[in-house]
Amino acid sequence: MPAPPCASCHASRAALRRPRSGQALCGACFCAAFEAEVLHTVLAGRLLPPGAVVAVGASGGKDSTVLAHVLRALTPRLGISLQLVAVDEGIGGYRDAALAAVRRQAARWELPLTVVAYEDLFGGWTMDAVARSTAGSGRSRSCCTFCGVLRRRALEEGARRVGATHIVTGHNADDMAETVLMNFLRGDAGRLARGGGLGSPGEGGALPRCRPLQFASQKEVVLYAHFRRLDYFSEECVYAPEAFRGHARDLLKRLEAARPSAVLDLVHSAERLALAPAARTPRPGACSRCGALASRALCQACALLDGLNRGRPRLAIGKGRRGLDEEAMPGTPGDPARAPTSKAVPTF
Amino acid sequence: MCQVGEDYGEPAPGEPTPAPRPSREQKCVKCKEAQPVVVIRAGDAFCRDCFKAFYVHKFRAMLGKNRLIFPGEKGLSQDSAKRLRFVPGVIFVDEGAAFGKSLEERSKTLAEVKPILQATGLPWHVVALEEVFSLPPSVLRCSAQEPAGSEGAYKAAVDSFLQQQHVLGAGGGPGPTQGKEQPPQPRLDPQSLASPPAAAQPEALSQLFCSVRTLTAKEELLQTLRTHLILHMARAHGYSKVMTGDSCTRLAIKLMTNLALGRGAFLAWDTGFSDERHGDVVVVRPMRDHTLKEVAFYNRLFSVPSVFTPAVDTKAPEKASIHRLMEAFILRLQTQFPSTVSTVYRTSEKLVKAPRDGPAAGDSSPCCLLCMCALDVDAADSATAFGAQTSRLSQMQSPTPLTETRTPPGPCCSPGVGRVQGCGQGACRREDPQACIEEQLCYSCRMNMKDLVSACPPAPGQAWGRGKAVPSRGCWQILWPLDTGLCCSPHWTPCRRTSWPRPSSAHRGTEAPTAVACGAGASGLVPTAAFSLGPGSCRRSGTV
Numbered sequence: 001m002p003a004p005p006c007a008s009c010h011a012s013r014a015a016l017r018r019p020r021s022g023q024a025l026c027g028a029c030f031c032a033a034f035e036a037e038v039l040h041t042v043l044a045g046r047l048l049p050p051g052a053v054v055a056v057g058a059s060g061g062k063d064s065t066v067l068a069h070v071l072r073a074l075t076p077r078l079g080i081s082l083q084l085v086a087v088d089e090g091i092g093g094y095r096d097a098a099l100a101a102v103r104r105q106a107a108r109w110e111l112p113l114t115v116v117a118y119e120d121l122f123g124g125w126t127m128d129a130v131a132r133s134t135a136g137s138g139r140s141r142s143c144c145t146f147c148g149v150l151r152r153r154a155l156e157e158g159a160r161r162v163g164a165t166h167i168v169t170g171h172n173a174d175d176m177a178e179t180v181l182m183n184f185l186r187g188d189a190g191r192l193a194r195g196g197g198l199g200s201p202g203e204g205g206a207l208p209r210c211r212p213l214q215f216a217s218q219k220e221v222v223l224y225a226h227f228r229r230l231d232y233f234s235e236e237c238v239y240a241p242e243a244f245r246g247h248a249r250d251l252l253k254r255l256e257a258a259r260p261s262a263v264l265d266l267v268h269s270a271e272r273l274a275l276a277p278a279a280r281t282p283r284p285g286a287c288s289r290c291g292a293l294a295s296r297a298l299c300q301a302c303a304l305l306d307g308l309n310r311g312r313p314r315l316a317i318g319k320g321r322r323g324l325d326e327e328a329m330p331g332t333p334g335d336p337a338r339a340p341t342s343k344a345v346p347t348f
Numbered sequence: 349m350c351q352v353g354e355d356y357g358e359p360a361p362g363e364p365t366p367a368p369r370p371s372r373e374q375k376c377v378k379c380k381e382a383q384p385v386v387v388i389r390a391g392d393a394f395c396r397d398c399f400k401a402f403y404v405h406k407f408r409a410m411l412g413k414n415r416l417i418f419p420g421e422k423g424l425s426q427d428s429a430k431r432l433r434f435v436p437g438v439i440f441v442d443e444g445a446a447f448g449k450s451l452e453e454r455s456k457t458l459a460e461v462k463p464i465l466q467a468t469g470l471p472w473h474v475v476a477l478e479e480v481f482s483l484p485p486s487v488l489r490c491s492a493q494e495p496a497g498s499e500g501a502y503k504a505a506v507d508s509f510l511q512q513q514h515v516l517g518a519g520g521g522p523g524p525t526q527g528k529e530q531p532p533q534p535r536l537d538p539q540s541l542a543s544p545p546a547a548a549q550p551e552a553l554s555q556l557f558c559s560v561r562t563l564t565a566k567e568e569l570l571q572t573l574r575t576h577l578i579l580h581m582a583r584a585h586g587y588s589k590v591m592t593g594d595s596c597t598r599l600a601i602k603l604m605t606n607l608a609l610g611r612g613a614f615l616a617w618d619t620g621f622s623d624e625r626h627g628d629v630v631v632v633r634p635m636r637d638h639t640l641k642e643v644a645f646y647n648r649l650f651s652v653p654s655v656f657t658p659a660v661d662t663k664a665p666e667k668a669s670i671h672r673l674m675e676a677f678i679l680r681l682q683t684q685f686p687s688t689v690s691t692v693y694r695t696s697e698k699l700v701k702a703p704r705d706g707p708a709a710g711d712s713s714p715c716c717l718l719c720m721c722a723l724d725v726d727a728a729d730s731a732t733a734f735g736a737q738t739s740r741l742s743q744m745q746s747p748t749p750l751t752e753t754r755t756p757p758g759p760c761c762s763p764g765v766g767r768v769q770g771c772g773q774g775a776c777r778r779e780d781p782q783a784c785i786e787e788q789l790c791y792s793c794r795m796n797m798k799d800l801v802s803a804c805p806p807a808p809g810q811a812w813g814r815g816k817a818v819p820s821r822g823c824w825q826i827l828w829p830l831d832t833g834l835c836c837s838p839h840w841t842p843c844r845r846t847s848w849p850r851p852s853s854a855h856r857g858t859e860a861p862t863a864v865a866c867g868a869g870a871s872g873l874v875p876t877a878a879f880s881l882g883p884g885s886c887r888r889s890g891t892v
Binding site: 247265274 | 564603604606607608609610611613615616667668669670673674677681688691694695698702724729730731733734735737791795
């Protein structure tokens with residue numbers, strides 16, 4: 001049975017049905033529609049003003065590849081300039097291949113690329129070293145907690161190095177939906193209160209961050225990458241199976257199967273959550289050590305690194321944050337003179 | 349690794365947590381004397397009597413903490429110093445018609461339920477779900493009632509709850525007005541409520557439910573209709589509160605389900621202790637601190653009778669509806685991370701009943717027709733999830749002519765201020781009642797309405813008094829009694845929630861009766877607490 005004609009141009013045969021509306025479109029019209037929607041999100045939300053230098057967090061994966069491609073197509077319309085910033089977390093066998101993909105993309109699109117490595121920024125701590133440090137005694141490793149916090153710091157640092165005014169990341173609607181489910185299941189009222197909007201406006205000296213692909217579903221991102229024949233790295237991080245997000249992702253896939261609009265319904269719910277004032281984040285200040293945006297004396301990155309350096313990796317993840325005020329070891333993160341700690345980790 | 353901020357004491361996922369089994373010699377953790385019979389939480393073993401005391405204490409504490417239930421009369425009754433000073437009634441909603449059950453099956457169920465209700469000794473009411481179609485217009489006018497919220501009159505003595513059994517039923521009965529002192533209020537003739545439903549109504553109800561495409565929308569519709577019916581009964585009989593038997597587990601599931609349905613703005617109303625969006629009648633959930641396990645064990649240990657009635661989702665596969673999916677997910681996650689339900693419950697306590705930004709809505713903001721919450725939709729073109737859904741459709745809509753039966757590509761009138769603003773486009777002048785109805789619904793109710801496809805031929809358009817054919821008769825029959833603002837019919841005057849008369853101060857001090865409860869529990873396995881509170885405890889001194 002031949003495919004119906006494209007519902008938009010009526011000229012060519014439809015190549016796909018859009019997942020949410022079920023509309024039949026040909027490849028070119030679908031890509032045009034996708035780009036138009038991203039443009040609309042950026043314009044309606046006033047995310048990237050003209051003249052902005054935009055640092056794109058590029059990981060080599062499908063989301064950031066699509067994001068960079070779409071923004072590059074929209075730069076004349078928006079009047080912005082793009083910089084690619086890639087973060088090397090030091091995960092062997094995974095990140096090297098992803099970075100190779102990013103380098104190919106940068107060369108093809110002729111965009112400047114900057115790579116920031118955890119090893120340089122955070123005193124020799126790579127994610128593999130963090131994983132080794134937090135493993136042991138049968139506890140779950142919570143690598144992703146470390147990686148997420150440190151990556152945001154690294155991205156910020158990389159953006160500053162290239163003189164960017166805004167940071168964009170490729171989070172799509174499925175990511176937002178999984179995040180709100182996950183935060184509810186874990187009882188993270190602080191993150192629930194913070195998230196759900198269009199990104200952060202950048203208070204306290206931090207660069208404003210946004211997510212132009214926020215309302216695009218993951219399926220459409222993949223389809224766009226397919227129709228535009230984009231080259232990206234599609235393997236999963238080696239530590240991903242341990243993450244709690246896996247549960248939320250599994251749930252989201254089932255919800256979407258039961259009701260296709262579930263993803264956007266969750267995003268809508270996240271936007272409209274009303275939390276008690278006590279649960280909302282306190283007024284942000286500056287970290288006493290590195291000067292970054294922080295709601296306590298130490299920003300989360302410094303606190304996590306502190307814990308790692310002292311051989312007590314769970315220091316900043318516990319509820320009590322006990323021991324944080326103890327005398328810290330000499331040497332700050334980023335100090336090139338600091339050798340990676342290789343002494344035996346005392347068990348707690 | 350479930351809770352953020354919690355010390356990671358759990359083993360890596362995949363290994364079940366070995367629960368510390370109480371040894372044979374272990375005694376009840378409370379009285380330290382008797383043999384324990386049940387383990388609550390993570391290893392607290394209770395004996396029978398201590399468990400009962402624990403259960404009852406939790407119930408009282410929940411009521412006392414929230415200070416919403418008022419004492420009926422000033423004096424103490426003779427029996428005990430600590431009696432619940434309100435008089436409940438019990439209501440049961442017979443939903444058999446919605447599932448296509450025959451009259452014999454329904455009367456069989458009723459025959460099982462009635463003895464339980466009679467045994468409680470409380471006034472009971474039975475009402476069939478199809479009566480929602482014949483709700484008279486007076487449902488929209490609240491009776492002059494004492495407001496429940498005057499802080500000064502509350503007394504902290506809450507009563508022993510032992511006589512309150514958790515039953516699943518309600519009984520129809522004569523209006524419980526004899527001997528009670530009540531503020532004068534417009535009342536419906538009790539006979540009209542007790543009369544059997546007209547023969548066509550169960551058919552209409554069953555057809556309505558059959559015409560709904562998805563199980564999710566069916567469950568939501570059932571809930572809406574049931575709520576409205578119970579509220580109506582509460583108002584008609586002069587009750588000011590409705591208590592439902594939602595347990596902690598059920599509320600956690602309900603919270604996550606509502607999140608997935610797009611009701612993030614209303615979570616505090618849907619799952620909080622009290623729900624005052626209906627104005628005069630407040631829905632309270634006193635059992636929200638009890639886990640499902642505690643309820644089940646209570647029923648078993650103290651032989652609380654219960655009746656199982658199949659619900660709309662009985663035997664449905666797991667992926668049939670959002671509700672089923674979420675229930676299965678939460679219960680499965682609970683086995684792996686035992687703190688899941690309590691974490692979600694604690695998060696729900698941090699939710700507040702206010703719009704996220706902007707001033708408090710107050711009475712002036714428009715409310716959803718079906719769920720009575722303030723509308724939470726944005727402009728059609730905004731950079732939000734709602735905007736993404738509507739603008740996408742309107743942008744990519746293929747240029748075929750719109751027929752009357754098609755859902756319009758999106759509200760062309762901004763619903764934000766609750767009025768249909770003329771935008772001059774041809775679509776707006778269509779006078780499509782369905783579009784106008786949609787604009788008065790909140791986000792999640794709109795999603796549900798999309799699944800309500802009518803299988804009935806359209807009735808002549810007298811409903812709106814405009815002479816247009818209405819597309820979905822079933823929908824209009826629901827919305828007819830519920831609509832508070834759009835009606836142009838000469839039969840009754842539109843009556844918004846805000847215009848309900850405030851009770852006069854003359855009634856201060858007498859307790860307004862509070863009605864309760866929800867009938868058939870969703871899966872039938874857990875009996876829901878059904879009791880309502882009413883004044884006139886003087887007439888039943890020995891009972892409560």
